[in-house]
Amino acid sequence: MKARVTVTLKSGVLDPQGKAIEGALRALGINGVASVRQGKVFDIELDGVDKAKAEAVLKEAADRLLANTVIENYRVEVLES
Amino acid sequence: MKSAVLVFPGINRERDMARTLKLVSGQEPAMVWHTERELPRGTDLVVVPGGFSYGDYLRCGAIAARSPVMEAVRAFAARGGLVLGVCNGFQILCETGMLPGALMRNSQLRFICRDVFLRVERSDTPFTRGYNAGQVIRVPVAHGEGNYIADGETIARLEGEGRVLFRYSSPEGIPDPNWNHNGAMNGIAGILNEAGNVLGMMPHPENHVEASMGSTDGRGLFAGLTDHFARAA
Numbered sequence: 001m002k003a004r005v006t007v008t009l010k011s012g013v014l015d016p017q018g019k020a021i022e023g024a025l026r027a028l029g030i031n032g033v034a035s036v037r038q039g040k041v042f043d044i045e046l047d048g049v050d051k052a053k054a055e056a057v058l059k060e061a062a063d064r065l066l067a068n069t070v071i072e073n074y075r076v077e078v079l080e081s
Numbered sequence: 082m083k084s085a086v087l088v089f090p091g092i093n094r095e096r097d098m099a100r101t102l103k104l105v106s107g108q109e110p111a112m113v114w115h116t117e118r119e120l121p122r123g124t125d126l127v128v129v130p131g132g133f134s135y136g137d138y139l140r141c142g143a144i145a146a147r148s149p150v151m152e153a154v155r156a157f158a159a160r161g162g163l164v165l166g167v168c169n170g171f172q173i174l175c176e177t178g179m180l181p182g183a184l185m186r187n188s189q190l191r192f193i194c195r196d197v198f199l200r201v202e203r204s205d206t207p208f209t210r211g212y213n214a215g216q217v218i219r220v221p222v223a224h225g226e227g228n229y230i231a232d233g234e235t236i237a238r239l240e241g242e243g244r245v246l247f248r249y250s251s252p253e254g255i256p257d258p259n260w261n262h263n264g265a266m267n268g269i270a271g272i273l274n275e276a277g278n279v280l281g282m283m284p285h286p287e288n289h290v291e292a293s294m295g296s297t298d299g300r301g302l303f304a305g306l307t308d309h310f311a312r313a314a
Binding site: 013014016017020064065066068070071 | 140185
């Protein structure tokens with residue numbers, strides 16, 4: 001079973017890397033970009049679990065390691081079974 | 082003072098720390114590998130040193146924070162044991178949740194390695210009794226992610242409860258954005274936990290303890306701790 005956990009910075013947390021990328025896009029002449037926030041994507045392969053269990057496992061993984069919930073939010077998706 | 086210095090893969094400041102602890106307290110610290118589940122019997126002080134544990138993968142300190150030895154450190158702190166985290170050690174303590182907030186990429190996006198000035202905000206703690214309140218010390222920093230952040234409520238509590246022990250300042254001790262090299266909120270360089278027995282700080286006091294290093298301003302922290310335990314004994 002394939003799954004994806006997406007981790008993003010909470011709103012209000014300054015993202016200097018996103019700001020630098022935003023500036024670089026502007027320098028490239030790529031117009032129409034209002035702002036950029038950088039995050040992380042984890043593609044995860046699960047074994048021997050059903051969809052409900054998979055979501056529980058991924059949520060635990062995100063809460064305990066993949067995300068720092070002081071500064072980050074996360075989203076869990078089971079992509080296919 | 083019986084101290085224990087934790088060692089994780091990728092840590093590189095543990096020997097500086099051990100050398101300083103021996104120099105100032107007179108006692109050789111125990112070096113404790115990250116897979117240990119217990120601290121040496123009779124440990125007074127646990128030090129989480131600086132470096133690049135696990136290559137800063139995922140987030141600085143994130144993987145080290147989940148290692149077996151940190152469970153022992155958490156229990157040690159819950160019993161009132163003193164814990165000092167420096168640089169990556171501060172990041173690790175924040176990642177365990179033992180200290181509030183997080184350390185983000187420096188606001189200028191650069192790794193910064195130079196001396197900074199810190200104002201010591203209080204002298205009535207085991208960590209700062211070797212200094213006077215308001216004293217300015219010069220110590221080195223070497224980090225890419227030292228930009229301290231927390232939500233407004235947490236910052237207000239840290240300030241209101243006197244838990245900011247070290248603050249980036251001008252050489253005269255005035256907090257000033259121009260002397261806050263990493264953009265930390267309120268110029269926060271070092272904070273205490275709620276119980277007052279866990280300190281995390283970005284700068285490296287262990288690197289300014291002998292005249293040959295150019296400054297001995299970091300010595301007060303270790304001398305104060307040694308004195309604290311000598312009096313308690």
